[in-house]
Amino acid sequence: MNLLFVCSKNRQRSPTAAHVVANDPEFADAGYEALSAGLNADSDTPLTPDLIRWADVVLVMEPGQRTRLSRRFRAHLRGKRVVCLSVPDRFEVLDPELIELLRRRLRQHLR
Structure with a gap:
């Protein structure tokens, strides 16, 4: 399952989440793959429609990011599970x- 982690600038939370999935056997051995991106234009890896297409689940860090994601990428999110x-x-x-x-949060949402 492909997980896309999204925060504002893709510098702290979302890269850490992708690192957890890649390096924690609980998630890596379960077949999860992860990438991360940011909603801001100056993000280290800006969010694109291609990244959303790749993802099975899009995980944001804050409720406001979910709102921004929905506004900017509504058409690309059809059929995607979005988790805060x-x-x-x-x-x-x-x-x-x-x-x-x-x-802890991943265990809650991925089980």
Whole structure:
């Protein structure tokens, strides 16, 4: 299953989430693949329709990002499951607390 993690700038939360999926056997061995992107124009990897097409599930970090995603990419989201992980923007990339929070939230939404 292809998971696309989306945050604002693709610098902290969404790359960390993709890292968790790729490096945690609980997710990697279950067949999950992950990419990440950002909604802002200055994102490290800006979100594109091609990335959305690739994804089976799109996971945003905050409710406002879900709204922005829907407004900008509504036509590309048809048939896609969109999940809000409710992860606040207060972490650095690969912060151990962020990794543990993401693991818990992923378990809730991917089971």
